[in-house]
Amino acid sequence: LRQGVPEIILGESKSLDQLKTIIAAMQRNGSNILATRVDAEKATALCNQFPEAEYNVDARAFCLIQQKIENSGAGKILIVCAGTSDLPVAKEAAITARMLGNEVEELVDVGVAGIHRLLAKSDQLQKAAVIIVVAGMEGALPSVVGGLVAAPVIAVPTSVGYGAAFGGIAALLGMLNSCASGVTVVNIDNGFGAAFAANRINRKG
Amino acid sequence: LRQGVPEIILGESKSLDQLKTIIAAMQRNGSNILATRVDAEKATALCNQFPEAEYNVDARAFCLIQQKIENSGAGKILIVCAGTSDLPVAKEAAITARMLGNEVEELVDVGVAGIHRLLAKSDQLQKAAVIIVVAGMEGALPSVVGGLVAAPVIAVPTSVGYGAAFGGIAALLGMLNSCASGVTVVNIDNGFGAAFAANRINRKG
Amino acid sequence: LRQGVPEIILGESKSLDQLKTIIAAMQRNGSNILATRVDAEKATALCNQFPEAEYNVDARAFCLIQQKIENSGAGKILIVCAGTSDLPVAKEAAITARMLGNEVEELVDVGVAGIHRLLAKSDQLQKAAVIIVVAGMEGALPSVVGGLVAAPVIAVPTSVGYGAAFGGIAALLGMLNSCASGVTVVNIDNGFGAAFAANRINRKG
Amino acid sequence: LRQGVPEIILGESKSLDQLKTIIAAMQRNGSNILATRVDAEKATALCNQFPEAEYNVDARAFCLIQQKIENSGAGKILIVCAGTSDLPVAKEAAITARMLGNEVEELVDVGVAGIHRLLAKSDQLQKAAVIIVVAGMEGALPSVVGGLVAAPVIAVPTSVGYGAAFGGIAALLGMLNSCASGVTVVNIDNGFGAAFAANRINRKG
Amino acid sequence: LRQGVPEIILGESKSLDQLKTIIAAMQRNGSNILATRVDAEKATALCNQFPEAEYNVDARAFCLIQQKIENSGAGKILIVCAGTSDLPVAKEAAITARMLGNEVEELVDVGVAGIHRLLAKSDQLQKAAVIIVVAGMEGALPSVVGGLVAAPVIAVPTSVGYGAAFGGIAALLGMLNSCASGVTVVNIDNGFGAAFAANRINRKG
Amino acid sequence: LRQGVPEIILGESKSLDQLKTIIAAMQRNGSNILATRVDAEKATALCNQFPEAEYNVDARAFCLIQQKIENSGAGKILIVCAGTSDLPVAKEAAITARMLGNEVEELVDVGVAGIHRLLAKSDQLQKAAVIIVVAGMEGALPSVVGGLVAAPVIAVPTSVGYGAAFGGIAALLGMLNSCASGVTVVNIDNGFGAAFAANRINRKG
Amino acid sequence: LRQGVPEIILGESKSLDQLKTIIAAMQRNGSNILATRVDAEKATALCNQFPEAEYNVDARAFCLIQQKIENSGAGKILIVCAGTSDLPVAKEAAITARMLGNEVEELVDVGVAGIHRLLAKSDQLQKAAVIIVVAGMEGALPSVVGGLVAAPVIAVPTSVGYGAAFGGIAALLGMLNSCASGVTVVNIDNGFGAAFAANRINRKG
Amino acid sequence: LRQGVPEIILGESKSLDQLKTIIAAMQRNGSNILATRVDAEKATALCNQFPEAEYNVDARAFCLIQQKIENSGAGKILIVCAGTSDLPVAKEAAITARMLGNEVEELVDVGVAGIHRLLAKSDQLQKAAVIIVVAGMEGALPSVVGGLVAAPVIAVPTSVGYGAAFGGIAALLGMLNSCASGVTVVNIDNGFGAAFAANRINRKG
Numbered sequence A, B, C, D, E, F, G, H: 001l002r003q004g005v006p007e008i009i010l011g012e013s014k015s016l017d018q019l020k021t022i023i024a025a026m027q028r029n030g031s032n033i034l035a036t037r038v039d040a041e042k043a044t045a046l047c048n049q050f051p052e053a054e055y056n057v058d059a060r061a062f063c064l065i066q067q068k069i070e071n072s073g074a075g076k077i078l079i080v081c082a083g084t085s086d087l088p089v090a091k092e093a094a095i096t097a098r099m100l101g102n103e104v105e106e107l108v109d110v111g112v113a114g115i116h117r118l119l120a121k122s123d124q125l126q127k128a129a130v131i132i133v134v135a136g137m138e139g140a141l142p143s144v145v146g147g148l149v150a151a152p153v154i155a156v157p158t159s160v161g162y163g164a165a166f167g168g169i170a171a172l173l174g175m176l177n178s179c180a181s182g183v184t185v186v187n188i189d190n191g192f193g194a195a196f197a198a199n200r201i202n203r204k205g
């Protein structure tokens, strides 16, 4: 794989001890390290052990940067987020994309029920090289964005919502059936995956 | 019930013989008659027997009008339709609403992937007393409309789509989780029900 | 939007700090404020900070009223509730409808397994301008009510029940398939949405 | 098993040849024979071969009676049916119950959206030894009936409906979650099974 | 309703205060009282307040008996239970059936993977007036029992199991599709409902 | 792979032309050929072109045998089938297992609702090296068989049934949750896969 | 939008008359025209009317090319297809991508059960600018491909399979949960959408 | 059953007291004892009472060995595990298989996104008598393994994953639809069942 790519750990299903062992080994290699889905309790213990690390509580992302990250992307990745409740997933995407060497912009609280707030940002949308759209509930935002731009659009359904949101199924289905052509979709709450896909796209040929 | 309200028959699960018997009996009462979900084959036979009737093949609606329908609604019902594939359901709603004594307008092919076509109709949207929004696939249109108007919005998911559209489930879930407040929803492909609900709302106090 | 409409916050996915910041800002604007889905713990802290506020523990609704609410509706909104377990959702609907400037009546414990208790209230049903019907388990009550009245009927499925109730799916499907014409439906447990829809209907033309 | 019980064949998944062979063998034993779920085409061929047989096209039931059926039940079985579309399932139940030696009454078109039609039949409901309630769409009728009588109530969901009826799932879930205590349920469209269960109950001790 | 029938409360969704108020009112009427789905914590508080009451921790059933319960059933109700994990549901059924005035027998740990244990109890099965079969996982036991007896068989799926048991769905579907004719089914974990249905059947004509 | 193993084609999604081309090529290699899920119409055309082939209409299996099949298995494979409607799947398994070089026995119509028919075959069950159990509806048979023998048991759910059988889901879930330890499961209607698995097991070490 | 982009019609839900009207209008504009999901019967009629058009029966794609298509992509799009049954979807993707001005390569019959066939094509995989992976059944191929290359990978689940394939749900879920990072997914059978997304990516900056 | 087979207890749904009683009784019989799905808290108490026992915290397995376990299998059972998060299930399988008298090898962290790690172990795969493949997320590993070996392959889906992994459904469906012939499947997270099935296969004829 490419040089400078960080080591990335899925923190969720690992014990504190497992995480410490893995991170310590990676640290010795001098790699940059990103652990996603690390809960706050484990993060506190990890930050004690690795004081140079940083933890983003919203994104549940643990970062240990040992080498300067060079911006190696062809253009900007724009992350568009429907509501404030979707922010943790958007933040996970932003941190991952930056760790992978991309310039990232964020556009928040531009849901489809207040469409003019989104349309007011038309310029920013047109300039992005890749757009990640994060939305829960009915997951309609990627359709509107996909209809406004020619760039690649990656949709991330979130588990935000209740009742018939079914933990993100409503948003997932909405996005898979987007009437805007060529919108692609990742797993529910998978900000990491969307950023990784955006990074695959944004590599300088 | 109110005077002048037509007799309405759900044609789908009835044999031609059953339909003939029921319609003939209602005809003798002098009522207006609407039969929904009547397929083209049965309709041909019915129109032979009841030559004064009319059949709308898209809406699969059979109408036999024996009394002038008086427009008895408080305002206009606007039917907004995402794509041409959703037209049969929109037509069923329009015919039902008219048979129930309402003035109806239709607005077609204003899906969310081409949002400016919808926004260009802002005036028409603002003037409606009740709005029925018909959409398949991701069913996002009611959220945008609901964010633009203060009037009641009734969403009708359609079975248009394939794969993960699951015969209208994607659109149904999208509408139930609309981020626009106070959008209500009826069954998949239930143009009839949406019009009946709109009529309940549009009755002159 | 109309003047006097309260600011409404979806409390569920917001931290205490976020809620405090948002509410304080709205308070400075002099608005009435309603926050739904606020749990008891957060509510206690909020009521300390905003002593003039009130919290309804059943409805999980936090209200801060700074301007007199004028009853601006065309008629009464009646909220009908199948069982005592459905009361929290009914209460959320009632509080929301009142905050939006409507006169509200409530009718509780009139489930379909004891149909005569409902029929005894026939007068009250006939006088309502809009009826919200809240029911869990099999969600049958809106069909009976919809067959008794000509007014708009909004059905709210609740997550009350166990086993094959599937957290409200049974009630939701029941209501979407109501054999009473023109019943519309909102998301599971969405008392807020039902009230908002009723308010859209009940605005004075 | 009890004497005089008919041989019962599930016709659905059997070829015409298989059915002819099985029925001919049973005929030689002098048994009464009931074949359920026999489509009209196969039935025509069977009635040619077995001219003394009868076929009920609605119920899709083929009956060959060789011995007088004695009414051996303790009381009457009442079959209550929500709408005319549910009649095929109700008929299958009625024919099965009669073939098994029970007296059967039928009560049709008493759905919950017109509750007074059902209440007008209160006497008939009170006199039944066992009640089978057949309903599609939201499947609410058993709850109302179960609240009116002390006798056993067996609910049969039908596949009548469209969209979110999901081929009978909505009715099935409604019945499993009935708020009337002690309603039991059989498979979707299983009129046969409901009659067989009613017969188990109605045997003279 | 019949005399001597206890008042029955669904404890699950009620607060301790609500339960105290309801039970105290019923106590004043001299009724026997059964509250189901009462958790251990609430039960302790209730037993303090009503010292003559009894609580069965497995069944989560709270009973307050003020009148002698007369056995008023036509025959015995037999409760058959597949495994020890299904016992809480079986116990709820047993207690409910006894409170309703029936003689009850229990047969435990006779699952289908050790079929000879069940067959060894053939006599007991043949003598029962009504049989309730409680089983989780694949829910196969009612099919075997239904094939062995002529009496009514009521199947209760339990939420016992993991993975593709889906909280009782596997057992529920198994029971609805039983190849033994005339088995009826109640909701997942609904021991109460099964007993209530058995009681409807077991009433002396 | 092993010598003498036939070429196996999944016929379902292939056109007649594609099938002809593939089979002709394999014929030139001198292989034995099995095509599963070939419908009767295509089979007629294929049998015209390859007159030495045989077609089993129940199993929808097309066989072209060019080399003597040697029985190379360690023991007998027994195929147990719940009802006659499950026979097509059982036949597909039998034909596949024989084509793969195994001795096969079949045991039909031994469903769990008539458990004594199965128990009467205890000897045959004990002697089998591998047992394939084919059942639809509630899919309970593998649990009983798995409790009677120590040999490997492979369960095949079939799509036989209606309503809540959901095209084999009920049987599939039942089998995955079997209370008999160590029963393994293949896809719905996958007689082929069960036989292939049995053959993997039955190879002489 | 970009110049030279063809007009694309979703043929599925349009009548022959509607298609003729739309295509004739587009023809007058001189556009290239692609209609997807056009069945063979409609296609024959269309090709009669538009003799210069071509129809690909596998892909169900109707193309009318009036202007030379210039290859305007940055690199090659590689379409990898698991099995021959998935070919129609792969072909729809290939045709769409070519109509949109991309160079396309195809790699067929490289499913995961014969992994060496895929690995033998390593060079071709490494050279692609974007890879579309089409697979049905368990949909595992994108995970393997995603682990081998750094380029963007778009996964298309197909409805190929039976039983628990559930019309493409198994493949869809597999792809959404891919253990290869940054694989994105489109709707079941949506070769068109995958190609459109690949084209968004492959545009020359 | 065979001599020396351990007593196996499903710990999950049993109280500490129940477990103590059952284990003490089995201990008196001199049996080896395995209790699966015992949580750490209960295990501590059990290990105090039975000091010669051992508890594996990852596998949640409690073992009390009183007789030497003889290796009585025909060959080795190989347990292949996709990722470290799947280890608990793999460990449950390994412990169960060893307790049942089999030689077991383990191969960890060979997921399909890094296919070369698996291929490097080709020798070990070829030598196994039975292979158990444990994988979560998309569950693709058994297809690759099944394509590489002729031995029996038992697939165990795990509940590892989030979002559209649906607690193991994605992996379960993937495995049921494996394109490698003759892969069999057990319940989600059922390491015990896979080992029991492998043991059935591995018995010396």
Ligand SMILES: Nc1ncnc2c1ncn2[C@@H]1O[C@H](COP(=O)(O)O)[C@@H](O)[C@H]1O
Residues within 6 Å of the ligand: A083, A084, A085, B179, B180, B181, C008, C009, C010, C011, C036, C037, C190, C192, C193
């Ligand atoms: N209980 C509720 N259920 C659904 N939507 C709600 C609820 N409460 C508030 N809302 C909506 O959420 C919006 C506020 O969202 P937020 O900006 O995240 O606080 C309000 O304008 C309402 O549209």
Ligand SMILES: Nc1ncnc2c1ncn2[C@@H]1O[C@H](COP(=O)(O)O)[C@@H](O)[C@H]1O
Residues within 6 Å of the ligand: D008, D009, D010, D011, D036, D037, D190, D192, D193, E179, E180, E181, F083, F084, F085
């Ligand atoms: N309509 C039906 N639905 C469900 N089960 C039925 C039906 N008709 C017959 N059966 C059952 O199927 C058995 C006969 O099955 P078979 O031997 O396949 O004809 C009868 O004894 C009944 O138990």
Ligand SMILES: Nc1ncnc2c1ncn2[C@@H]1O[C@H](COP(=O)(O)O)[C@@H](O)[C@H]1O
Residues within 6 Å of the ligand: A179, A180, A181, B083, B084, B085, G008, G009, G010, G011, G036, G037, G190, G192, G193
């Ligand atoms: N096979 C397909 N699947 C999904 N969307 C399609 C397909 N073919 C065309 N479309 C989309 O449908 C739009 C045209 O829709 P319509 O105006 O209804 O013909 C195109 O611009 C595409 O966005």
Ligand SMILES: Nc1ncnc2c1ncn2[C@@H]1O[C@H](COP(=O)(O)O)[C@@H](O)[C@H]1O
Residues within 6 Å of the ligand: E083, E084, E085, F179, F180, F181, H008, H009, H010, H011, H036, H037, H190, H192, H193
């Ligand atoms: N982890 C497990 N998953 C599924 N079944 C198990 C498991 N552990 C034990 N069993 C089965 O449960 C039986 C014991 O159940 P019980 O008598 O309830 O302890 C054993 O004989 C096995 O058949």
Ligand SMILES: [Mg+2]
Residues within 6 Å of the ligand: A082, A083, A111, A135, A136, A137, A138, A139, A140, B179
């Ligand atoms: Mg959103």
Ligand SMILES: [Mg+2]
Residues within 6 Å of the ligand: A179, B082, B083, B111, B135, B136, B137, B138, B139, B140
């Ligand atoms: Mg649409």
Ligand SMILES: [Mg+2]
Residues within 6 Å of the ligand: C082, C083, C111, C135, C136, C137, C138, C139, C140, D179
């Ligand atoms: Mg209710």
Ligand SMILES: [Mg+2]
Residues within 6 Å of the ligand: C179, D082, D083, D111, D135, D136, D137, D138, D139, D140
């Ligand atoms: Mg009905």
Ligand SMILES: [Mg+2]
Residues within 6 Å of the ligand: E082, E083, E111, E135, E136, E137, E138, E139, E140, F179
């Ligand atoms: Mg069980």
Ligand SMILES: [Mg+2]
Residues within 6 Å of the ligand: E179, F082, F083, F111, F135, F136, F137, F138, F139, F140
């Ligand atoms: Mg069966």
Ligand SMILES: [Mg+2]
Residues within 6 Å of the ligand: G082, G083, G111, G135, G136, G137, G138, G139, G140, H179
């Ligand atoms: Mg495939």
Ligand SMILES: [Mg+2]
Residues within 6 Å of the ligand: G179, H082, H083, H111, H135, H136, H137, H138, H139, H140
């Ligand atoms: Mg995995």
